[in-house]
Amino acid sequence: MSRRRQIYEGKAKILYEGPEPGTLIQYFKDDATAFNAQKRGTINGKGVINNRISEFVFTRLSHIGVPTHFIRRLNMREQLIRQVEIVPLEVIVRNVAAGSLTKRLGIDEGETLPHTLLEYCYKDDGLGDPLVSEEEIACFNWASHEEMQDISSMAIRINDFLCGMFSAINIRLVDFKLEFGRLWDGDYSRLILADEISPDGCRLWDMTTGEKLDKDRFRRDLGGEEDAYREVARRLGLLSENDSGPGEVLDLAHHRGRLRGTKPKKS
Ligand code: ADP
Numbered sequence: 001m002s003r004r005r006q007i008y009e010g011k012a013k014i015l016y017e018g019p020e021p022g023t024l025i026q027y028f029k030d031d032a033t034a035f036n037a038q039k040r041g042t043i044n045g046k047g048v049i050n051n052r053i054s055e056f057v058f059t060r061l062s063h064i065g066v067p068t069h070f071i072r073r074l075n076m077r078e079q080l081i082r083q084v085e086i087v088p089l090e091v092i093v094r095n096v097a098a099g100s101l102t103k104r105l106g107i108d109e110g111e112t113l114p115h116t117l118l119e120y121c122y123k124d125d126g127l128g129d130p131l132v133s134e135e136e137i138a139c140f141n142w143a144s145h146e147e148m149q150d151i152s153s154m155a156i157r158i159n160d161f162l163c164g165m166f167s168a169i170n171i172r173l174v175d176f177k178l179e180f181g182r183l184w185d186g187d188y189s190r191l192i193l194a195d196e197i198s199p200d201g202c203r204l205w206d207m208t209t210g211e212k213l214d215k216d217r218f219r220r221d222l223g224g225e226e227d228a229y230r231e232v233a234r235r236l237g238l239l240s241e242n243d244s245g246p247g248e249v250l251d252l253a254h255h256r257g258r259l260r261g262t263k264p265k266k267s
């Protein structure tokens with residue numbers, strides 16, 4: 001692993017050169033950051049769980065025709081992905097008011113929105129990923145009008161699919177973040193879903209108790225973040241009932257071939 005060329009180290013993942021041109025290896029770390037990296041820490045086993053959850057979600061999305069960068073999972077913390085030119089936008093999809101929306105507009109957390117909201121933030125850590133308008137996106141050429149149409153329709157499709165997937169395991173999908181990238185073929189490019197979908201970038205609330213099962217546990221010092229991430233994986237059928245920890249168990253399960261074709265458990 002250390003002999004591979006490192007392309008980029010971010011807050012939650014490391015990108016290495018892949019085995020073939022146009023591929024990368026995405027390594028999932030346990031590092032956690034919040035509030036534009038002002039708060040830093042680690043969530044034990046998070047990288048292992050997020051690798052597995054993101055694999056599951058991206059695979060399911062590809063089955064409904066959403067193009068993604070995911071090729072295959074390589075091991076507990078790594079997946080092989082297609083290299084893309086990242087569109088410098090964080091696409092936020094909101095179903096229920098939480099986080100920055102509540103602060104910015106003074107809406108109570110937990111209020112169901114009259115319809116799904118899409119927000120775009122310019123990806124720039126130095127600026128704190130500011131919210132930007134579609135006019136600004138067009139003005140500064142961060143994405144074309146056609147690309148924004150593709151992004152918004154894919155985001156809504158992904159939201160509909162994920163809302164159903166999570167509600168089947170008694171989880172409310174409050175909001176989440178997506179990143180898209182361009183795959184070039186000569187002079188033409190098409191957009192595919194990139195980065196990850198995991199409890200790092202989603203707000204997931206238990207539908208019965210309202211308990212938070214995502215990175216807000218870390219942001220707000222609620223504790224129990226390891227258990228929360230593991231609970232999401234367990235409900236998706238990615239861990240068995242008697243699993244003690246994320247590491248060994250996922251690996252053992254993988255070696256026994258149990259994870260292949262595993263169906264999500266009924267909750
Ligand atoms: P950051 O701290 O910038 O959020 P992460 O720790 O999330 O970084 O590492 C992932 C980085 O890789 C992100 O900057 C993301 O935009 C980028 N990325 C994700 N998927 C791809 C891909 N398929 N090709 C190229 N870059 C990608």
Ligand code: MG
Pocket residue numbers: 010011012
């Ligand atoms: Mg990131």
